[in-house]
Structure formats: structure tokens, C-alpha cells
Amino acid sequence: MSGNHHDHLHTHDDHAPVGATEPRPEYARLERAVRELLIAKGVITADDVRKQIELMDSRTPAMGAKIVARAWVDPAFKTRLLKDAKAAAEEMGVDTSNSATVVALENTPARHHVVVCTLCSCYPKAILGVPPAWYKSSAYRARTVKEPRKVLAEFGTFLPEGVEIRVVDSTADMRYLVVPMRPAGTEGWNEDRLAALVGRDSMIGTALATTPA
Amino acid sequence: MGGIEPFASQPIDRAEHELSEFDKRVDALVNLLSHPSRALMRVDEMRNSIEAMPPEEYDRALYYEKWIHAVAEIMVAKDVIGEEELVLKLADLKEEDGEEA
Numbered sequence: 648m649s650g651n652h653h654d655h656l657h658t659h660d661d662h663a664p665v666g667a668t669e670p671r672p673e674y675a676r677l678e679r680a681v682r683e684l685l686i687a688k689g690v691i692t693a694d695d696v697r698k699q700i701e702l703m704d705s706r707t708p709a710m711g712a713k714i715v716a717r718a719w720v721d722p723a724f725k726t727r728l729l730k731d732a733k734a735a736a737e738e739m740g741v742d743t744s745n746s747a748t749v750v751a752l753e754n755t756p757a758r759h760h761v762v763v764c765t766l767c768s769c770y771p772k773a774i775l776g777v778p779p780a781w782y783k784s785s786a787y788r789a790r791t792v793k794e795p796r797k798v799l800a801e802f803g804t805f806l807p808e809g810v811e812i813r814v815v816d817s818t819a820d821m822r823y824l825v826v827p828m829r830p831a832g833t834e835g836w837n838e839d840r841l842a843a844l845v846g847r848d849s850m851i852g853t854a855l856a857t858t859p860a
Numbered sequence: 861m862g863g864i865e866p867f868a869s870q871p872i873d874r875a876e877h878e879l880s881e882f883d884k885r886v887d888a889l890v891n892l893l894s895h896p897s898r899a900l901m902r903v904d905e906m907r908n909s910i911e912a913m914p915p916e917e918y919d920r921a922l923y924y925e926k927w928i929h930a931v932a933e934i935m936v937a938k939d940v941i942g943e944e945e946l947v948l949k950l951a952d953l954k955e956e957d958g959e960e961a
Contacts, residue, residue: 668878668880670928671925672957674882674928674929676953677950678885680949680953681928681931681946685893685940685941690893690898691898695892696888696889699887704884744895744896765861765862766907767910769903777887779874779876780875781875786870786872788862789862789863789868789870790867790870792862792863801871802874819902
């Protein structure tokens with residue numbers, strides 16, 4: 648998208664289209680036409696489409712949260728996750744056969760990661776499900792690389808001055824999963840309890856894991 | 861898009877949005893067609909097609925409207941779907957919708 652000159656020129660609000668729900672009739676017909684022709688040709692089946700939608704619906708950030716919680720309690724798993732996140736996700740039962748390379752980035756007291764896709768909306772869907780609308784918005788994509796601290800503040804995430812913020816830009820071939828820091832006060836917690844502290848945004852980097860009250 | 865105006869000066873709309881059935885079907889088509897077992901399209905081809913949309917339409921189109929535009933274009937370019945049969949099919953559907961074909 649950044650290689651495209653025209654999309655930089657318009658001035659109207661670019662957020663609304665991302666969030667609007669129903670397509671215009673001509674696009675609804677285009678989808679139906681393409682789908683029915685592909686099915687008639689045997690390229691795909693109606694069942695393939697249904698199963699793919701079921702798979703999409705089954706993918707939620709809860710899977711990512713389970714992976715993060717495992718990494719918090721199992722140092723050997725964390726090492727494997729940071730070395731090859733796809734393989735580690737497979738270990739946890741995620742089908743990553745249609746996924747680009749996924750790189751897990753560990754947040755530390757000295758360094759915080761936040762993920763953006765300036766080109767389009769690349770996201771580790773196999774692990775986190777579909778991206779939130781704001782992740783696909785022009786404003787998030789334009790601003791995160793320019794003023795990450797300010798963007799994080801808008802998300803209610805305030806990092807101490809000394810913490811380095813590293814912004815990583817996703818591509819079609821490489822997606823990122825942020826491993827947030829384990830909150831204090833969770834010593835001895837089991838994985839299920841820990842996973843409940845790991846929200847979607849903490850794995851994108853716009854939030855931290857929830858600190859227990 | 862990094863740092864590009866006017867977006868770099870806009871607030872981020874943090875509202876959460878559900879996907880429509882249309883959105884899900886388009887997403888499913890892209891995943892099915894790009895799966896290694898079919899390998900009929902790639903994400904770079906999709907982006908190329910989307911970025912080549914006329915500026916006014918690019919600005920107007922929804923996220924998944926852009927996606928289905930790209931899927932259709934790529935399927936026709938690769939002759940998986942004939943251009944003529946797509947045009948005929950769309951005319952049929954338009955008639956079904958009660959619009960003049």
C-alpha cells in the first residue's frame with residue numbers, strides 16, 4: 648500500500664470503510680459469482696468454504712494466550728518458541744500449514760515490541776485469529792512507526808522512559824507474535840490462570856499482560 | 861503507509877468490528893486458493909491487484925471488497941475463470957437481484 652501514490656492524497660476518514668459491515672451489491676455478486684464458478688469447476692467445494700470459515704471462527708487470541716502462558720512456565724518451550732514460533736505453535740496443536748514464518752519477540756524490562764503492518768494487514772492469523780479493525784486502519788499503520796510511544800499511550804499503555812520500543816513491520820512472509828512480560832504477583836500460577844492474563848493486544852504489543860488485582 | 865500523511869495525523873479508531881458473512885467467505889476463498897495444495901494465488905499478487913485499483917474505488921472500497929476484487933482479477937488472469945463466463949454470471953446474478961442487467 649505504501650508504494651501506491653494515490654492513497655496518500657485523499658483526505659477523508661479512512662477508518663469507516665474498515666469497520667462497515669455489508670458490502671455493496673456489486674461486490675456481493677462478485678463474491679458469489681467467483682465462489683460459484685470455482686465450485687462448478689471443482690477448484691474448491693462448498694464444503695471447503697464452510698470448513699474454512701469454521702476454522703477461522705475457531706481461531707481466537709486464546710490460542711496465542713496458551714502459547715504465551717506455556718512459555719512463561721516452561722523455559723525449554725520458551726527457547727523453542729523464540730527459535731521457531733511456527734514449530735512451537737504446532738506443538739500446541741495449531742495448524743500452521745498455510746502460514747508465513749512467525750517470529751516470537753520477547754518483551755523484557757528493557758525492551759518492548761509493538762507490531763504493525765505498514766504495507767497492508769499481515770498478522771499471525773493461525774495463532775491470533777483475525778486482526779482487529781484498528782490494526783488494518785491507515786492511522787495505526789502510519790503512526791505506529793512514527794510515534795509508537797504516543798500510539799501506545801492512546802491504547803492506555805504507558806512505558807517508562809528508559810524502555811526501548813522496537814516497532815516491527817510485518818510482511819507477507821513474516822509475521823510477529825509478541826510475548827509480553829509475565830506480570831508480578833503470579834508466582835506459582837498454573838498455565839490456565841496465566842493465560843487469562845494474556846489479552847490479544849498484549850500479543851500485538853499495544854498492551855501489557857494484565858496484572859492481577 | 862509508515863509516517864504517511866494525512867494518516868499519520870489521524871486518531872486511531874479503536875472500535876472492534878465483527879466480520880460479516882461476506883467478509884468470512886472472501887477470507888475463506890483467499891485462504892483456500894492460496895493454500896499450498898492449490899497454490900492459485902499469492903499475497904503479493906493480491907496486493908498488486910489491490911494497489912492497481914482506480915484511486916476513487918480504492919478509497920471507497922471496503923477491506924474485503926478489495927480482496928474479492930483481487931481474487932476475481934487473479935482468477936481471470938490465470939484463466940482459472942474465463943472473463944466471459946464471469947461477466948455472464950454477474951449479469952445473471954444482477955437479474956436475480958432485480959436490477960437491469
